[in-house]
Amino acid sequence: MRHIISLLMENEAGALSRVAGLFSARGYNIESLTVAPTEDATLSRMTIVTTGSEEIIEQITKQLNKLVDVIKVMDLTEGRHIERELMLVKVKAVGTGREEMKRTADIFRGRIIDVTDATYTIELTGTGSKLDAFLEAIDSAFIIETVRTGASGIGRGERSLKA
Amino acid sequence: MEATGAEIVVRCLAEEGVEFVFGYPGGAVLNIYDEIFKQNKFKHVLVRHEQAAVHAADAYARATGRVGVALVTSGPGVTNAVTGIATAYMDSIPIVVVTGQVPTAAIGLDAFQEVDTVGITRPCVKHNFLVKDVKDLAVTMKKAFIIASTGRPGPVVVDVPKDVTAHLTEFEYPATLEMRSYSPVAKGHSGQMKRAVQMLLEAKRPMIYTGGGVVLGDASEQLAEFTRLLGFPITNTLMGLGGFPATDRQNLGMLGMHGTYEANMAMQHCDVLLAVGARFDDRVIGNPAHFAREQRRIIHVDIDPSSISKRVRVDVPIVGDVQNVLADMLVLLKQAKEKPDAAALNAWWTQIELWRSKDCLKYNRNGAIIKPQYVVEKLWEVTGGDAFITSDVGQHQMWAAQYYKFDKPRRWINSGGLGTMGVGLPYAMGVQLAFPDAQVACITGESSIQMNIQELSTCKQYRIPVKVVTLNNRYMGMVRQWQEFFYGSRYAESYMESLPDFVKLAESYGHVGMRIDKPEDVEAALKEAFSPALKERMVFMDFQTDQTENVFPMVEGGKGLSEMILAEEL
Numbered sequence: 054m055r056h057i058i059s060l061l062m063e064n065e066a067g068a069l070s071r072v073a074g075l076f077s078a079r080g081y082n083i084e085s086l087t088v089a090p091t092e093d094a095t096l097s098r099m100t101i102v103t104t105g106s107e108e109i110i111e112q113i114t115k116q117l118n119k120l121v122d123v124i125k126v127m128d129l130t131e132g133r134h135i136e137r138e139l140m141l142v143k144v145k146a147v148g149t150g151r152e153e154m155k156r157t158a159d160i161f162r163g164r165i166i167d168v169t170d171a172t173y174t175i176e177l178t179g180t181g182s183k184l185d186a187f188l189e190a191i192d193s194a195f196i197i198e199t200v201r202t203g204a205s206g207i208g209r210g211e212r213s214l215k216a
Numbered sequence: 217m218e219a220t221g222a223e224i225v226v227r228c229l230a231e232e233g234v235e236f237v238f239g240y241p242g243g244a245v246l247n248i249y250d251e252i253f254k255q256n257k258f259k260h261v262l263v264r265h266e267q268a269a270v271h272a273a274d275a276y277a278r279a280t281g282r283v284g285v286a287l288v289t290s291g292p293g294v295t296n297a298v299t300g301i302a303t304a305y306m307d308s309i310p311i312v313v314v315t316g317q318v319p320t321a322a323i324g325l326d327a328f329q330e331v332d333t334v335g336i337t338r339p340c341v342k343h344n345f346l347v348k349d350v351k352d353l354a355v356t357m358k359k360a361f362i363i364a365s366t367g368r369p370g371p372v373v374v375d376v377p378k379d380v381t382a383h384l385t386e387f388e389y390p391a392t393l394e395m396r397s398y399s400p401v402a403k404g405h406s407g408q409m410k411r412a413v414q415m416l417l418e419a420k421r422p423m424i425y426t427g428g429g430v431v432l433g434d435a436s437e438q439l440a441e442f443t444r445l446l447g448f449p450i451t452n453t454l455m456g457l458g459g460f461p462a463t464d465r466q467n468l469g470m471l472g473m474h475g476t477y478e479a480n481m482a483m484q485h486c487d488v489l490l491a492v493g494a495r496f497d498d499r500v501i502g503n504p505a506h507f508a509r510e511q512r513r514i515i516h517v518d519i520d521p522s523s524i525s526k527r528v529r530v531d532v533p534i535v536g537d538v539q540n541v542l543a544d545m546l547v548l549l550k551q552a553k554e555k556p557d558a559a560a561l562n563a564w565w566t567q568i569e570l571w572r573s574k575d576c577l578k579y580n581r582n583g584a585i586i587k588p589q590y591v592v593e594k595l596w597e598v599t600g601g602d603a604f605i606t607s608d609v610g611q612h613q614m615w616a617a618q619y620y621k622f623d624k625p626r627r628w629i630n631s632g633g634l635g636t637m638g639v640g641l642p643y644a645m646g647v648q649l650a651f652p653d654a655q656v657a658c659i660t661g662e663s664s665i666q667m668n669i670q671e672l673s674t675c676k677q678y679r680i681p682v683k684v685v686t687l688n689n690r691y692m693g694m695v696r697q698w699q700e701f702f703y704g705s706r707y708a709e710s711y712m713e714s715l716p717d718f719v720k721l722a723e724s725y726g727h728v729g730m731r732i733d734k735p736e737d738v739e740a741a742l743k744e745a746f747s748p749a750l751k752e753r754m755v756f757m758d759f760q761t762d763q764t765e766n767v768f769p770m771v772e773g774g775k776g777l778s779e780m781i782l783a784e785e786l
């Protein structure tokens with residue numbers, strides 16, 4: 054099962070390597086990992102997307118909690134949550150394909166943020182599966198480059214992760 | 217008054233009441249050594265290899281329950297220390313290791329004797345710090361001591377660049393300190409503890425299984441009262457020996473790969489298992505699938521949530537400090553109206569006694585060659601069962617665990633989790649320095665002892681009168697045993713030839729050497745070594761033991777706990 058784990062940790066040098074090291078040392082999967090400081094610059098917020106059996110996910114959250122720099126850990130997928138990822142795609146946009154590409158981007162609520170005679174750069178946000186769906190919807194021969202941030206997540210309603 | 221970083225390091229150690237710093241100097245720590253030279257609050261012990269410094273600090277911690285301290289220089293000093301740090305990490309031992317680092321401006325430039333200490337040690341420490349600003353130094357030292365010694369203990373590394381040791385700042389040592397990201401759980405959950413007590417009182421075939429957590433958490437008194445009140449059988453892991461008296465009939469001895477028949481059978485066939493400060497290691501429960509075949513309910517007390525339900529499913533998890541949890545459960549037990557089921561317990565004990573009557577630790581005492589087990593038994597007698605015993609890794613370690621009956625905690629000092637050959641002698645040094653009047657013996661093998669043999673020199677310098685008991689079988693016996701059983705007796709590289717004359721070697725350092733070849737000389741040699749005449753002397757005893765003796769019982773890798781090989785079946 055796919056899980057989205059959110060955590061708050063001290064914004065210190067080497068914090069990221071402690072988390073990354075934990076995952077590699079114990080052989081846990083990482084699908085994506087995003088990290089940035091929060092409104093409180095002493096804190097970093099990290100979102101990790103991982104997969105594993107219930108036992109493994111339980112160990113992952115326990116092991117993360119055990120890291121001395123980690124303040125709080127929450128498995129977002131255990132409750133209602135919102136997941137968003139940002140993707141930038143550079144595509145060939147020539148001839149009839151140019152109009153077609155714009156239409157597909159519109160359908161997915163993508164924005165064209167850079168244009169040349171032959172290319173579009175499209176910005177899309179959404180869940181990972183929406184971004185996947187966009188890539189499937191366009192002819193892969195047109196794709197020049199894609200870059201994705203990996204998922205960020207937040208709890209719905211009152212559910213929050215606070216230090 | 218302002219102080220330099222080096223002064224601050226030394227003053228922090230003094231504030232913590234540190235008695236001994238085990239270390240080895242080098243460029244990056246020379247400022248610190250200069251401050252050590254000027255002070256008299258603690259004693260510095262100069263080892264002959266940084267690995268031994270960390271082992272000695274680790275043993276000091278194991279024997280006293282206080283934080284052990286080591287100090288090493290950057291680069292090779294650190295890499296030499298890593299084995300010691302990893303050894304302490306695997307057994308959850310509280311130590312603080314201060315490491316020198318190249319000046320902050322040189323970090324990352326492949327400077328002379330630079331290694332990424334925080335990176336190299338990260339997977340084998342509880343936590344580590346690189347102190348880039350002298351203003352953070354005192355607080356970081358305080359954090360290091362708190363983190364090392366609380367919760368599930370473990371090693372903490374504080375990496376201090378050389379320029380930081382020269383910089384000046386106001387020195388103030390915080391008395392306490394809050395860390396928002398670190399707050400170990402102390403008390404157990406009351407609802408879970410009630411469920412646990414209920415479950416124990418309903419048990420027909422109960423079993424208590426305790427480990428290193430009882431020793432680390434100083435809970436052996438609570439454990440003894442709890443276990444005696446219930447009248448249940450108990451077993452200890454290799455790390456838990458001494459947590460409950462070995463000579464008590466309720467104790468079935470060690471369990472696991474080389475555990476007793478009765479302990480392993482009771483573990484396999486119990487219906488309620490109380491695990492306390494033990495982590496269901498693979499050398500303890502054998503094949504987990506085989507272990508899970510038998511229906512049993514499991515209560516697990518551990519301060520580290522990640523130890524619970526890691527290798528086996530647990531019915532009642534209790535996260536908390538073992539001393540608190542046992543004390544609270546004792547109260548609940550005394551309040552309970554129900555009593556343990558006496559008839560069921562009786563039947564269970566009858567079964568256990570039947571298993572015990574196999575006498576699985578018996579061995580042939582009549583030969584003309586010294587049996588290693590016999591040496592350990594005699595050592596137990598000669599020292600009145602009251603010595604601190606350190607060991608190395610191999611067959612001798614298992615015989616020490618099986619035949620030296622530990623009645624007290626913190627008397628058995630060995631490397632269980634990492635299984636580090638070479639710990640024995642530095643361990644003995646750390647213990648003897650902590651307890652100068654105690655009897656301290658290192659039970660070792662001729663292979664293991666050579667991994668830190670240079671420490672004979674440290675023993676000479678500080679007149680550390682440890683007694684080394686070498687069970688010399690001219691083999692890496694544990695390796696040889698596996699090759700005999702599982703590799704068609706092809707003894708690839710497991711012989712030990714070209715051995716030194718250990719008697720002369722010991723004598724060359726000014727110690728007493730003895731070589732013992734015959735069973736009838738064993739007792740006299742031990743008595744002499746522990747006699748008042750040699751109390752102040754380091755004695756190296758080289759016992760020429762049976763080359764082909766094996767450790768039994770044995771649970772082969774992949775086999776179930778109840779599928780032991782016993783001595784007589786071969």
Ligand SMILES: Cc1cc2nc3c(=O)[nH]c(=O)nc-3n(C[C@H](O)[C@H](O)[C@H](O)COP(=O)(O)OP(=O)(O)OC[C@H]3O[C@@H](n4cnc5c(N)ncnc54)[C@H](O)[C@@H]3O)c2cc1C
Binds near residue numbers: 367369434473500537
């Ligand atoms: C050659 C060789 C053979 C071996 N054979 C065996 C064998 O036959 N049998 C055997 O048992 N071992 C054997 N071992 C050792 C084995 O590898 C493990 O090191 C050992 O079994 C682990 O012991 P433990 O479960 O008590 O855990 P430890 O490593 O001692 O861990 C302690 C546990 O207690 C917890 N804890 C710590 N402090 C507290 C506290 N205050 N309150 C509550 N909980 C706390 C920790 O979180 C941890 O989970 C062997 C090792 C070697 C090298």
Ligand SMILES: Cc1ncc(C[n+]2csc(CCOP(=O)(O)OP(=O)(O)O)c2C)c(N)n1
Binds near residue numbers: 610611660661663
């Ligand atoms: C540093 C290290 N290297 C290798 C091993 C693997 N190993 C485990 S036991 C052993 C042999 C130990 O021989 P000895 O010290 O003579 O003890 P004996 O088994 O003969 O009693 C070896 C090589 C280890 N545990 N540690």
Ligand SMILES: [Mg+2]
Binds near residue numbers: 610661662687690691
């Ligand atoms: Mg040997």
